[in-house]
Amino acid sequence: MSEDAHSEETVDAHGAEAAHGADAGHAADAAHGAEGGLQIHPMDQFIVEPLFGDGGIGMFSITNVTLWLFLAVIAVVLLMVVGTRGRAIVPSRAQSVAELTYGFIRKMVEDVAGKDALVFFPYIMTLFLFILMANFLGLLPMSFTTTSHIAVTAVLAMAVFLTVTAVGFIKNGVGFLGLFWVSSAPMALRPILAIIELISYFVRPVSHSIRLAGNVMAGHAVIKVFAGFAGVLGLGAVAPVIAITAVYGLEVLVAFIQAYVFTILTCVYLKDALHPSH
């Protein structure tokens, strides 16, 4: 994609898409057009673009987000459905991985949130597999990382928050508020602690979502910055390439760990909802 083409598109965007007003990709290119010399745009990889045509992005437009979400679904299907189609007593490799994932998450739910949380096992499994696959797909070169967007992680975190809160009130009634009333603390401190607990409870979805999006985004941006250096250094590019390799290894780890952290925090929150006593 050349700069010229983008400039023209940007002009078009000003005309035809003024109403949408936020064709981020073109707007970004226009902004970069002003810069000279070292051109590193680490954040361009996160731009949401329509796949077909030049139109703006409506709610139902097919965008790169759509594509990579779809690929994540396909990856989950490949592992969990196609991989287990043999139903073998002695499992194939894919079936082994699927069974390991199943056992891993099931044990986590059972250990952290208790046996009565197993009702939510499919839900938690969905979250884990989606985040895991989206993170790993995002590590492919030229890919789009859906989990780097706060819009995506915030929806996941809010879904967890609302589920947990609803489950808490349904299971325990008003008793769920006991979660904020630290009965082990001295009476004088309890109201203050209640306020702190309440604030921390409502901050949960924020930290829950930003932790995931932030980690994924930061790693990808760092790789892109090093890639930009590599582009202008010529033979000296060996250093940034080594750095990219190292950061990439770290990112593979982060991709798994963040999926794990998101899932285990969901289990912890669920435990609070099911057993609110301290």
Added chain:
Amino acid sequence: MADEAHGAAEAAAPGMPQLDFSTFSNQIFWLVIAIVAIYLILSRVALPRIGAVLAERNGTITNDIAAAEDLKRQAAEAEDAYNKALADARAEAQAIAAEVREEIKADLADATAKADADISAKAAESAARIEEVRAGALEAVEAVAKDTAAEIVAALAPAAADESAIAAAVTNRVKG
């Protein structure tokens, strides 16, 4: 208003496309579809299938372990029976050996006694014969001595040859 919106996008986009709120509805819409799809696939197909496979495997393993324990018990029983048979056989062998030993000892004693008797009989016989021979020899010696003495006397002094006197003298000397 349109210009303002565009301005905001231009300001935000180079920094963080994540904060471009105009794409949120699109992302959220597709995310919800993807999550619901994964949830339905997992809860309807994948998880029950894997759960069934794991349960079946646990059942198989439990059965196999039970079968293995049964076989182990049988093997232990067989080993006990074998050891018992071995001990019985050994005891029997020892009994037979002892019996045979006693028999042999008795036979040996009989044979020894018989041999001893034979030997003593033979020894007595031999002794008798030795006595006989010795007696014979003494008589022979006496006879030879008498003859020799008679010859010597006849040769030296034929006049004095008195047979009975020589015999008496020789008998005297031999006894002496």
